[in-house]
Amino acid sequence: MKGRPNFRNRTVWTGDNLDILRGINSESVELIYLDPPFNSNRDYAAPIGSKAAGAAFKDTWTLDDVDEAWHGEIAERDPGLYAIIGGAGLAHGASMKSYLIMMAVRLLEMRxxxxxxxxxxxxxxxxxxxxxxxxxxxxxxxxxxxxxxxWRRTSSRNDAKRWGGVHDTILFYTKTRDFNWNRTLSPHDPEYVRKFYRHKDKNGRYRLHEIIRTASMGERPNLAYEYKGYLPQWGWRKVREKVEALDEAGRLVWSDSGRPYVKRYLSEHPGTPIRDVVTDIPPVSGHAKERTGYPTQKPLALLERIIKASSNPGDMILDPFCGCATALVAAETQHRRWAGIDLSPLAVKLVRERLYDHHGAFGQIIARDDLPKRDDLGKLPNYRTHRHTLYGRQEGICNGCLVHFPFRNLTVDHIVPQSKGGTDHESNLQLLCGACNSKKGERPMEALVADLLAAGIRNGNVYRSIGQ
Ligand SMILES: C[S@@+](CC[C@H](N)C(=O)[O-])C[C@H]1O[C@@H](n2cnc3c(N)ncnc32)[C@H](O)[C@@H]1O
Incomplete structure (x- = not known):
């Protein structure tokens, strides 16, 4: 049903995330974290002997890596998006274009x-x-x-003729303006604590905080009263009763020059609201307990911060490029429900091992390699029942060879094949003549069109929209 996941908590799929995403119900996930290949023009492999040995993924992209159908799908669903990808291709080259096409079809489903x-x-x-x-x-x-x-992912890197690149970027988008957000604190930088919380008493570390006003705070003095013979030029920051109470609690301190301050204990200010530059979470080091050896493994603390800020206990979290399952382990730690997808079968093994290490949750993971089936489109009638409507809409013309046929000669075809997660929804159906349908088979529409153009059988380019 719409809004409800059509899969169980702690599911890990092995397979291409596009096919699996297409089978997931709309509006069923609260938070998606994805750490896809970065188009780094490198191929990654885990070191032999590490927990992740055997894991590998490629991060080089050419137009051959991109399914022809994705071009058409993006152009149909979002012409603006297609234009942006074209522009990136012109500015940066075919590899960037291919990479962005691969990402765009998946991001459309994620949204x-x-x-x-x-x-x-x-x-x-x-x-x-x-x-x-x-x-x-x-x-x-x-x-x-x-x-x-x-996120500062490393502290040391020297690039001969440019500034050393030490950071990754995480783009944070929400679906609407009314999104889930929890005020989250990050621990103070130890350097900041050393510099500002310089004093200590029996209640712990504290810093001295202003309790009197300065000229910059306003034109006229405010709360201008005398306390213990001291009359600040611009007044106090608190009313007399509060100053007296602080003094009584031993929290007022007078400097050698006779100026009053208030003690602010570190224990009362355990952190700073999270900021968009993260320098307090180091990368997973070679000796870290959480290290699996998986290439590009991200730190648990980073994922925990994201999950705490943008979801609540019980919410469903999805990582469609889950690798060695960092986001999934973090979700489990934070009492969220979760699901992950990775091309590599090693992901399932690593999730099991890591969750066992952290939570003893061995055995509860649901490993799948089949495609989920959406149950939020209502009870779909048999796809063949759409034949009449489609015949009217296409005016009796086969969407492949563009030839007019009598009704009985046209067959219903799934634009995105069922084996690739395409549904029986009307928006994924079209009519093809028998010859075009068998030529297309399980291939995408663009492959059929390319064959027909090459054979001189058609010279137009008709492609029906999907996007349910
Ligand atoms: C950068 S790694 C993710 C690392 C992960 N965040 C972690 O901390 O372990 C990217 C992962 O995406 C997977 N991947 C690449 N293309 C994929 C696809 N089309 N579907 C599913 N997974 C894919 C790779 O196998 C690799 O494990």
Whole structure:
């Protein structure tokens, strides 16, 4: 049903996330974190001997990696988005274009499966972040952009002839303006604590905070009363009763020059509200307990921060590029429900091992490699019942060869094949003549069109919209 996940908590799919996303109910997930390949032009492999040995994924992109059907799908669903991708291709080249096409079809589905209060965090780096930001603006709408978070992922890097690149970017978008948000604190920087919380008494570390007003606070003095013979020129910051109470509690301190301050204990201010530059979460080091050896593993603390800020206990979290399951382990720790997807079967193994290490939750994971089936489209009638409507809409013309046929000669075809997560919904159906239907088979529509053009059988380009 719409708004309800059609899969169980703690599911990990092995497979292409596009096919799986297409089968997930609309508006059923509260938070999506994705850490896809970055178009880094490198291929990654985990070191032999590590928990993740055998894990590998490629991050080089050419137009051959991109399903021809995705071009058509993006052009149909969002011509603006298609234009942005074309522009990126012109500015940066075919590899960026291919990468963005791969990302765009998936991000369109991710937006669909997000709840109206939901958030999406897209982890990337400077290789593609500028292009991904425009892609996201087109898909989510520019007003739904919330933050560009900078995470310092390493402290040492020297690039011979430019500034050392030490950060990743996380793009934070929400589906609507009314999104889930929890005020979250990050621990103080130890340097900040050392510098400002310089004093200590039996109640712990404290800093001295102003209790009198300064000239910059206003033209006229306010709360200008004398206390213990002291009359501040611009007045006090608190009423007399509060100053007296603080003094009684031993929290008023007089400096050598006779100026009053109030003690602010560190224990009462355990952190600072999270900011968009994250420098207090180090990368997963070679010796860290959480290290699996999986290439590009992200730290649990980073994911926990994101999950706490943008979801509540019990909410459903999805990581469609889950790798060694960092987001899933963090979701379990924070008492959220979760699901993950990865091309590599190793992801399931690593999730099991990591969750066992953290929670003893071994065995509760649901490993799947089949496609989920949406149950939020209502009870769909048999797809063949749409034949008459489709015949009228296409005016009896086969969508492949563009030839007119009598009703009995046209057959119903799934534009996105069922084996790729395409549904029986009317918006995913078209009529093809028998010859075109068998030529297309399980292939995307663009492949059929390319064959027909090459054979001189058609010279137009008709493609019906999907997008349910
Ligand atoms: C950068 S890693 C994710 C690392 C993860 N955040 C972690 O901390 O372990 C990217 C992952 O995306 C997976 N991947 C790439 N393309 C995919 C696709 N089309 N569907 C599902 N997973 C994919 C790769 O196998 C790889 O594990």
């Amino acid at each position: 669909r499966v997000l709840k109206p209060t939901g958030s999406l965090y897209l982890h990337c780096d400077p290789t593609a972040n500028a292009y991904l930001r425009t892609l996201m603006d087109a898909i989510f709408g520019a007003p739904q952009f919330r933050n560009e978070i900078v």
